[in-house]
Each structure stands twice: as structure tokens, then as C-alpha cells.
Amino acid sequence: MSGFSNWLSQVGAVTKFGLMGIPKRGGSVAAAVFGVAGVVGVLVGVLSMAAGFKAAMASSGSPDSAIVLRNGADSEMVSGFGQEETRLIADAPGVARSANGALASAELFVIINLPKRSSGTDANVPLRGIEKAAFQVRDQVQLVRGRAFEWGKNEVVVGAGAAQEFAGLDVGSKVHIGRNDWEVVGIFAARGGTAESEIWTDAKVLQAAYNRGNSYQSVYTRLTSPGAFKEFKDSLTTDPRLNVKVERQSDYYSEQSALVTTLITTLGVLIASLMAVGAVFGALNTMYNSVSTRTREIATLRALGFGRAAVVFSVMLESLAVALVGGVIGAAVACLAFNGFHTSTMNFQSFSQVTFAFKVTQGLVVQGIIWATFIGLIGGLLPALRAARLPIASALREL
């Protein structure tokens, strides 16, 4: 027991030497800290973009809601239904009902060109025609400004994300669609989901404006319970009058986000790994420097009977401390700079814009700190071994 506490105090002594020497080696230590901070900052920042995009898509559908598309369509954009088909879907078993009828909304999904506020260049903003049940088949859609549009009029309500990203969508402004001007009468929020990227209006009015006759592109439904999905799906897919694809809204949206999230994550990890290699070299340089400036001290301690293990351990501790400080700085900077940063990107599946906010999650911060720890350990190992192997006699002679 006393052997262990003796060893611990040895580690403490050597580490103290190392840490106290840091101000003298300020430049080299700062370089290592910034190196690690850079890696963690980039990693957390880039991955928070993917996390934010995924979160926007994921919060768009709850498990007891479903979306019906034409068979073979992988997004609403290329799907299509006649009025009769949408009735059959609304009447299917498993669909929840309220006093006003089935909780099913047959919708139209098109895009309009609007300039992005940030760059002024055109973007494909989704414009959705909805039926009255639309507000019940989605979770927590609520007006935050203005009022709801009047059915049958050329009026629209705009998602909070779209209003922020694209120009000309403030309450009271007019959007030119077809031959008419449509007034923006309200702004709605949807818990950060994709609906917030969209502009909503009455499906009937939109059909007329886009010469779509009596056709729709998708049907959104609220089910009686999450378990009712199977019954609902089976009844639709076995109906000879229909040729449809039925999915839970949550599955549909996670499929939609897969491509973009994979791309961002792959690139982010690739860049951060390379930077990590660079940071390991930085840490190695710093620690070799730290060891070489203390050659004499370490040799003296060894001559006094300090063990090799204590020296190795304390050099590793110092390296770890430097890397962790860097990691915390990097994560903090990423958090301050990126968390909640609003932007929009193209969702290639639906050919339209999705607005979302970067999201620095706890998991990402932990991941960043783990990376920093590894950089510290790898960067400290070789210099620590060198310190332990110093030939005591010749090192002492280096006076």
C-alpha cells in the first residue's frame, strides 16, 4: 500500500515539474492546445450540421402517423393520386377519426423559386397544398404570428424556418405564384421539423393555380394507434383499386435524410481524422520538447530513485492535460459558433430546400473529448518512453 502511495507521490512530483514548466514553453504548448482544439472544433462543428439536419427530419413524424405515396415514388414530388384514390385511403381501417371525419389530409407538393436571404440566389422552396386535417395529422403545428389562411383564398402561411431563410415571406408580404399574388397571413412552427421549411395553402386553390385538376401527390394520416399501422398498410396494399406505398412518417423522413446525413458525416470524419494526425504530430513535438528541456531534472529524479513507470505516467498525464484543455476549448468554440445556427440545404430526394439548425448534442461533445484524449495519449506515449529510457549518467552530464 505504501509502495503505491509512494509511486503516486512520485508521479505527482514529476507531473508538477512538467506542468510548472508550461509557461516557459508557452508557444509550443499553445500550438498543441490549438491543434487539438482545431480537431475537436471541426469534428463537432461538422457533425452538428449532420445532427441538426437529422433532427429536423426526425422530429417531422410521430410513430402513429403515416404517409401514403404512389408505388415506386421515393418522394412526394414524383407521386400522384386522383381524388377517388385519396378517398379510399382516408376510409381505410386504422385511420383515426374526429367529429369532422377521417384524420387524413390529401396534399399537393410543389416548389417555387424564392431568393435565399443569405446569398440572394434562387432556391426551390416547397409549397404544400393541404386539407383541413393537416394540422391534426402532424404533431404540434402551431401559429406563432398572424392568422391561419382562409380556405379557398389565395393566402398562405409560412413555416418559421422558411420565413427566416428566404426573402419575401414576412407576414403581410405577397408571393407571386402563377398569375396571382398570394398574401402571407401567418407564420407557423412545427418543433423544428421539415414542415417549418414549407409554405402551406389550401390544396384546392393550389390545384387550380398549378393546373393540377383534381389530383394530389400524397396522403398524410393519423392512425388510431402506432400498432394500427400494419392493418392500415395491409388493407391499402391489398386493395386492387390502389397501387400505393405506405410508410410511417418517421421512417419516410429518416429515409429522406439518409443521403445528406451520410455525406456530411463521412466528409466530417474524414477531415477531422486527417487533422487529428496533424494534431498528433503537434502534440509529439510539444511533448518531446517538454521532455528534452527537462532532461536534467528527470535524470536527477531518476538518480534519486524515482521509477521509470512514474516518469512515463507523468509525461502521459501532462500530454493528456494539454490535449483535454484543447478538446474543451474546441468543443466550447464549436458550441458557441455553431449551436442553433440556422441554414438550409437541398434535400435531393424531394428536390427542395430543408431549413434546419445546427445541433451540438451532448453525444458530439463527448465524442470530441474522446478524440482529444486519444490524441493526448498517442502524442504523449513516445516522448514518455524516451524520458524513461534516458541514460541517467549522460543526461546528468548535460549541464
Place this chain on the structure above:
Amino acid sequence: MRFLHLIWCNLKRKKLRTSLTLLSIIVAFVLFGLLSSIKQALTGGISIEGQNRLVVRHRVSIIQLLPVSYKQRMERIPGVSLVTHQTWFGGRFEGEKNLFFMQNPVVPEEFLDMHPEFLLPDDEKKTWFRTRTGAIVGRSTAEKCHWKVGDKVPIFTPIWRRPDGGQTWEFDIAGIFDGKNKTDDQMSFFFHYDYFDEARAGAKGQVGWYTIRIKDPSRATEVAKLVDQEFENSDQETKTEPEGAFAQSWANQVGNIALITSAILGAVFFTILLVTGNTISQAVRERTGELGVLKAIGFTNGQVLGLVMAESCLVSVLGGVIGLGFSCLIVPVVGQALSRMLPMFFFPLRDVLLGFGICLALGIVTGIFPAISAMRLRVADALRRM
């Protein structure tokens, strides 16, 4: 040059430190190569052959169709020399479900006339013109799908149905084209508009967008305005812009990637600058005495400055060149792996040169402060410190 040996010996003095510095610079420039390629892939898009082409689309959005009859009206507009159209087919090849490539119905003769950047052998051209169900495809897609001239290929489209309800269309590969330049489209698939229009169930006589060639590129804005005026107050109003702007607007839709990559690059270089700058100034500080001796034996201030600068430039240029060279080697490999997601992934020559400039600048910036302090060193002070 005389002092190259001296500089080299100075670098060799602390081999470990020099090699670690060199390695971090190499990593930085490999990163630079990858980021430039990513940026190229995301924002460069497909380059535009002529500056003399305009794209005309529906004013409200690209998904809305325009009547095929607009062609005659456009041809009458002064300054317009050729008009052709394309339509989004939006299909996929079931054998390679995740491969994204564009398939568009076009009028073959006009289309090839409009796009001289697509190189197609004469006999394949002739076969395509006379085969009603014929299609031409870019080499990169043909290779990925293992298609050869003469193959019958099924393309499934969720958008276009034939009167019998069928959504799988069959085409005969009549030719495989190459792009004139590396950045030209080598993925797309083009087939006869006549076949398409006759076989589709709805929207007959409607096309996606027009490309027009203008006689005088300097009058592009003017002609674009004339085109839009021609269709003003009709049911299908148009928006006309140069092809370059049209392509760029797609890249912008992805988001401001250029800004994000520059921010990352900035962070990386700041870090590397710190590491190298610190190492070099340390190396100079350790040698204060020696520099004093050099001055004492008659080295001029300028020579000492040059010596230190040469040392820092040598390290960073050496690291930069190795890093850039290595990027040139690995980018094609990474590009191969990412070719489904980012088909235009390559390291542009422009950025290779920029990288070279940056590593030179890095050497100068990191060397300048230690060099100046070495130059200002007074011989007596320096020797006393020995």
C-alpha cells in the same frame, strides 16, 4: 546556394523536430487538397462550355412545364440562333438503384448541335438519329451500369406513365459519349423526345426547359429580357438566365459550402502556422550564439536574414510539395470511392498552384520574425550568451 549545405545541416540538427514539423505541414496540405476537391465537387458542378447559351424555364419553378410551341416564338426573337429543349425524366436503372444520373428526352440533331462538348463517334450519332428508341449515355454511367452499344436498358420513372400505366421504359443504347473536358457531363442519358411525347400518357406537348444559343454573348442580358417579355402575362411565364448562372444556382441550393470549407481551412492553417512558427523561432533562439559567431566572422545582416528565412521556407515548401503531391495521388482514389455521391471530385490545377503559393507564404510568414530578430542581433550580446 552556397549556404544550402549550412541550412541543411541546421535542419538536420534536431532531426525529430524537423521531421515532426515537416509531417504536420504535409498533413495540412493533404487536407488542403481534399478540401479543395470537396469544394470543387460541391460548388464547381459541371462546367459550361459556351458563354453563349441561355436557359429558359418556368418562372415559378423548374418543375412546371412549358409548351413545346414556345420554340417557334423564341426562334423569332432577334439575337437567338438556336433553340432546343429538355425534360426531366427522373428515372433510375433498377440494376443500379442508387446511381443518380439525369435522363432527358431531347431532339437529337438540335441537341448535339447545341452541345458540341458531347463527343460522339459519327456512326453512333447516325444510329441514334435513326433509332426511335435509341439513347446515348455518358461514359461514366455506361461503365457503372455495364452498358454497351446495342444493349436494351430498362429505366423506371415514377413521373411518366405510358397509357397502359407502365412506368418502365425501354431504350436501346445507340452511343456512348465523352465530354470534351474533365468537367463536362459524362453521366447523363439522352433519348428521343418524339418517342417520349408519343408514348407518355399525359402532359403531351409540354417540355421542361429550353436552351437557346445567342449570336452575341455580350448581349445575353438583353436577349434574356426579350425572351421573358415575349411570354409575359401568359399562363406560363418564363425566367431566362445564362447557363452558368443556372448551374450555379443549383450549387448555391446546397448551401454556402465555400464559406464552410474556407473556415475549416482557416482553422487548419492557423494551427499549422502556430506549430511551424513556434518550432522555427525555437530553433533560432537556440542558436543565438552561433548566429553571433557567423556575424563576427563577417556574415552581413542580409545574409543572416536570408539564412533563417531560407530555412523556414525550405521546410514549408518541402512539406507543401510533398503534401500536394500526395493529395494528387489520393484524391483520385477517394474520388473513386465517393463517385456515387460526388461525381465531380477532383483536385483542380488552379488549387494545386494556390497551394504552392500558400506553402511559400507560410515559409515567409513563419520565418520573418525570427529572421528579423536574428538580423538585429548584436554580436557582443550574442557571444556573451554562449
